[in-house]
Amino acid sequence: MQTLKENYELVVIGGGLAGFCAAVAAARLGTKTCIVQNRPVFGGNSSSEIRVTPHGACAFHAYARETGIISELLIAERAVNHEEIFENGWTNSIWDLTLYNLAQSTPNLTIKVNTDVYEVEKEGRIIKAVKGRVQNTETDILFLADTFIDASGDGIVADLAGCEYRIGSESKSEFDEPHAPDVASNDVMGSSIHFKTKYIGKECSYKAPDWAMHYEDAGFFYKQGRPPKQKKGGYWWIEIGVPYNTITDNETIRHELTRHALGVWDWMKNKDPKMKELTKEYALDWVGQVPGKRESRRIMGQYLMTEHDPQNCTVFNDEIAFGGWFIDLHTPGGLLAANSEPASNENYSTFSDYAVKSYAGPYGIPLRSLISKDIDNLMMAGRNVSVTHAALGTVRVMNTTALMGQAAGTAAAIAKQKNIPVTEAPVKIIEEIQQQLLRDGCFLPNYANKDQKDIALMAKITASSEALLFGAGPESKGSHEGLKIWEDQPQYEIEKLENRKGQLIAVGSEKINKIEVCLRNNSDKVQQFFVELKKSEHIWDYSVNKGGILAKAELTIDPGIHWVEWPIGLQNAPVGEFVRLDLLPNPELEWLCAGKIESGHMAMYQISDDKMRRFGNGQTLSFKVDPPQACFGPQNVISGVTRPHRFTNLWKSDPNLPLAQFLQLSWENTKKIKEVELTFPGHLLREYHAYSPFYQDPQCPKDFEILAFKNNKWETVLTVKDNYQRQVKYSFESIETTQLRVQVTATNGDPSAQIYEIRCYE
Structure with a gap:
């Protein structure tokens, strides 16, 4: 030794x-x-x-993907990996x-x-x-x-x-936490191992070893929060903790989890009335042997x-x-307990008391x-x-x-x-x-860029063009290739107005003359419904009753699908902020989704007396606004925030104009620039699970140039090809100039050039 x-x-x-x-x-x-x-x-x-599979805030909140080093890694992995994400085990x-x-x-x-x-x-x-x-x-x-x-x-x-x-667990009496038990205990969440299966194109059998668990009761799975719904594998609920110690009994837990994992596959393959037909041509491909520990x-x-x-x-x-x-506390014991994790046990209801207090x-x-x-x-x-x-x-x-x-x-x-x-x-x-x-690319909800060395904050920002917000309808088309919906998210008839729904609108003009919404009236009668326009603190302001009401009205709609106009006539709209258009419940109506995702414009629906949550997986509900709102201007790139939050914080060029489009910084005095750092759109809207193999975000600039104005002409300082990363940083010998441009010549699919932030350092 x-x-x-x-x-x-x-x-x-x-x-x-x-x-x-x-x-x-x-x-x-x-x-x-x-x-x-x-x-x-x-x-x-x-x-x-x-x-x-790594999870985070974006499972529940649109535009809440974690950025920084983890984002850099996950973007790099998706760009080169052929494997599709289907949840744990892949x-x-x-x-x-x-x-x-x-x-x-x-x-x-x-x-x-x-x-x-x-x-x-x-x-x-x-x-x-x-x-x-x-x-x-x-x-x-x-x-x-x-x-x-x-x-x-x-x-x-x-x-x-x-x-x-x-x-x-701490006791309820110690901190009065909503999820704390009345009596403290040493019980912790358990550990899991996963398995993966493979489609082989022909029927194949599976016989579990004698030492594996042998499940016989469908109720154990379907009535106790353990539905084996994915034929490819996964299953976080193959979990064991109590009565074992997750540290000192780790090897025992590993052996027990292997028994249970093989037993679950045996149940699915040979006994499960729902899954045995679906798994006929699937074979066991991999079983984990290192427990994934939660606590x-x-x-x-x-x-x-x-x-x-x-x-x-x-x-x-x-x-x-x-x-x-969410406050996700698994039942101690896992497979050895009477029921699985509470949210799963109630089939991920979004309206239950447990769901409301856990969001x-x-x-x-x-x-x-x-x-x-x-x-x-x-x-x-x-x-x-x-x-x-x-x-x-x-x-x-x-x-x-x-x-x-x-x-x-x-x-x-x-x-x-x-x-x-x-x-x-x-x-x-x-x-x-x-x-x-x-x-370094991270996001802090309550802090923004105030770096005194960042001379971009002192520049005048202009652009070759900027997009306006008109709204979007069911017929609208966006650039979302490779972006899907994570199938494990709760799915339901999301368009029905069975409860209050809200659509954010970024305000770029003091006047809002009218707003339109596209609805389907499923009845054979004229229907009335109420609308409210409310101030919104930020895109994750889920309060029902907070926020001042700017305007409200009662509108009507004939049977069928119609655009319904609200001549709001608002004269003092809060420029540079979001407002939320709320439609109050009428179960005869559906508020139709837009066919595209409008940048930063998420929607939400009511789940309790004073709480809403993200609608769908970040879709935009159909709306039109007049006049079109100037909410994607070039000044957004020095807002200090690199995602939609209290405003869009995004420069977007006019999608009707061809690329190249540019963003320009101008200073009164000559600057000696040694570093330029850019943050682009990409990988913010949805969970990592929603991104396909070889994914490169369509909104992210692919080819671009950095140009400096020198000797009375524009000179190219740097040319970049085939980019797909959200944040890029470049160093130079020294650029002496009073003007700098970032010119986007191609994106990964979107017609607009888009930038969240530019930083410059001398």
């Missing part, structure tokens, strides 16, 4: 998406970083070993290689895989080193560093260092997030990430929940951060943990640069951390 000693500025323990994004973020900021992973591949639960090694390629390509980052950390050396409140054993090499490595990030999931480093942690230790930090924070969208001064998954966000996450309260140079990232059990139900999904990881790595790097302890980062350097996260 040999022992090596290695020195770093930052060591990240754990190579799941949280740890991976932490390590890459820190290394990109110049920090000498090492990532230590105990598996041969990166990605944790998302890797090809476990195959849990993942192939292309995803592993996407992660590995980025790690190998990142300067300042050292990779250590197949390495288990098992010992901590500390002095007082400082960790000096951690010791790891490299599997199959008879080698130990002592990792010395200034700062450590525990992204191990189980909080291994924090536990070895003696940090306080929580495990299981174990939660390390106590400087702040303990409770369920009230995501539910109430608490605004934190030290906000560094966001979430938006949350998007909400901010504070840096203090990522910093240990007991060790001064230890941070956490992933499912081991400082939250209650109920709050973990939403922050635990992988795209959210990836954001927390990038934030932890960024904070560690900037603290090192500023020579201050990470414990002081939430107070002393939080603005620098937030601004760096924004510059």
Whole structure:
């Protein structure tokens, strides 16, 4: 056995998406970083070993996809992977290689895989080193560093260092959380393994081994929230926790899950009255052997997030990430419990008391929940951060943990640069951390770009043209090739006006003369319905009763399909904001969907007395507005926000004009520009599941040029071909100019050139 000693500025323990994004973020900021992973591949639960598809806020909120490093990775994977996403179990090694390629390509980052950390050396409140054993090499490595990030999931480093942690559920009396049980317990959510099947084009049989589980009762699946609806595999509900300990009994859990996975396939293939016919020509292709873990230790930090924070969208001064998954707390025991996860057990109703109280966000996450309260140079990232059990139900999904990881790595790097302890980062350097996260493509719900070094913020912005918002009807056509609806989302007759529905409209003119809606009257009589136009704080303002009513009316519609005009005559519309057009219930009517998705214009429907939720999967409902609204102007690219939020924040060229179209920045004095950074549309609207193989977002510019005005003429500084990434950054020797253009010559399918943000640095 040999022992090596290695020195770093930052060591990240754990190579799941949280740890991976932490390590890459820190290394990109110049920090000498090492990532230590105990598996041969990166990605944790998302890797090809476990195959849990990454989830996040966009499963429930349109335009809420996580951006930054995780977005860069997922966009890169879709662009090159032939495999279709069908939920858990599908993942192939292309995803592993996407992660590995980025790690190998990142300067300042050292990779250590197949390495288990098992010992901590500390002095007082400082960790000096951690010791790891490299599997199959008879080698130990002592990792010395200034700062450590525990992204191990189980909080291994924090536990070895003696940090306080929580495990299981808090009682209702402790924080009065809506989802907390009356009595506290050590029960945690369970672990899962998945399987995948393959279509082979002919009938094939399957015989389960004697040691596998043998299911006989259809009610276990169809009446207890475990419907085997996907013949290709998947099934998060193949889950076991209690009575086993998810840490110490992990191997027992693995064996038990294998028995149950084979038993589920045996049931589907040979006994299930619904599935045995559908699976006749499907064969078992892969069974996982590494349990995907949901919960174990939660390390106590400087702040303990409770369920009230995501539910109430608490605004934190030290906000560094966001979430938006629902409060998703699986039943302890999983397959061994009487019923599965509550939402599944009620067939994902969107109107039940449970669904209403579980819908949350998007909400901010504070840096203090990522910093240990007991060790001064230890941070956490992933499912081991400082939250209650109920709050973990939403922050635990992988795209959210990836954001927390990038934030932890960024904070560690900037603290090192500023020579201050990470414990002081939430107070002393939080603005620098937030601004760096924004510059690196992340989104913060309550903070915008105010980077004083970004000279684009001081420029006059013009464009060759801009699109106007006319609205869209059932006959409208958009550029949405490869974008689909994730089939696991709740589906229902969404167009019927059985409850209040609302359509956002971005206001670009003080006057709104009239609004029209396209409805179907399914009765044989004239129908009345009520409309309201309300102020909307942002696109995720789901309140029914808040927000001032700008106008309201009662309208009528004859039987059949008609455009119904509302001569609203509004004179003081809130320019630069969204308003929401609400139609109140009339079950005889349907509000028809538009045939295209209008950028930033999502809709919602009422689920309780004072709460709405996203309509469909981000579709636009049919509407027309007069006059057309100037809401896609060039000034939007310096709004400081890189997605629709309080406004569209998007420049879009006139789709009726041919490309090339350009965006222009002008300054009064000559600037010496060394860096230009651009953020384009793409991969924001829907969950990762909705994007097809080889997907390149049609709204994203494909070919473009950067030009500078020099010697009384425009000179091309940079030409880019075949782009599909959302954020791109370019460095130059130095461009001396008073004017700069970004000229889009081709997109990946959309007729308009579109840009969310441009940054320039001297």
